[in-house]
Amino acid sequence: MEPLLGIPVGLALSTAAGLRVFVPLLLTGLAGRFGHLPLTPGMTWIASDVALVAFATATVLEIGGYYVPWLDNLLDTLATPAAIAAGVVATAAVTPELSPLLRWTLAIVAGGGVAGIVQAGTALLRVKSSAFTGGLGNPLLATSELMGSLVLSALALLLPLLAAVLAAAALTILAWRLIVIGRRRGGRSA
Numbered sequence: 001m002e003p004l005l006g007i008p009v010g011l012a013l014s015t016a017a018g019l020r021v022f023v024p025l026l027l028t029g030l031a032g033r034f035g036h037l038p039l040t041p042g043m044t045w046i047a048s049d050v051a052l053v054a055f056a057t058a059t060v061l062e063i064g065g066y067y068v069p070w071l072d073n074l075l076d077t078l079a080t081p082a083a084i085a086a087g088v089v090a091t092a093a094v095t096p097e098l099s100p101l102l103r104w105t106l107a108i109v110a111g112g113g114v115a116g117i118v119q120a121g122t123a124l125l126r127v128k129s130s131a132f133t134g135g136l137g138n139p140l141l142a143t144s145e146l147m148g149s150l151v152l153s154a155l156a157l158l159l160p161l162l163a164a165v166l167a168a169a170a171l172t173i174l175a176w177r178l179i180v181i182g183r184r185r186g187g188r189s190a
Helices: 002-020 022-035 041-047 049-065 067-093 100-133 138-158 160-189
Strands: none
Touching: 002 022, 002 067, 002 100, 002 138, 002 160, 022 049, 022 067, 022 138, 041 049, 041 067, 041 100, 049 067, 067 100, 067 138, 100 138, 100 160, 138 160
């Protein structure tokens, strides 16, 4: 069972990357650096000094940027492909037990997919928040996303199965909300 533990870790980190791109990468790198998390041999660069400084800097800039009213919506545009890439990297980095074919297939399809879906959902939520509150509600949303990313990343590294369950629940709620929004839009155009 232990060799498969990297899969829920990767999926939870990917979900967290959909909320904040660099938080899960920074925490993964730190966990790898301190020996708490075995990294895939080709992905050990995540725990290097250069990567940790880059992730820490990017994390601070990303967090700060989401509190600037017009910049938050722009960041969502840039964060979508970055979140997908972060989801792929995070999943590939924490699944050293898997064969390369299975690791990269899982990383691209599941890791990147989950991160992309979560990021798209938060981007839509921010657009709605901007429209309904004139941007005044966006800092609350930014704080919620940051806390979600921090908690989910920490849980992924400390309690991976619980983190995977929470990530699955969050994805289910997000999918349900997107379906409801889609139905409402479909009803209006009819």
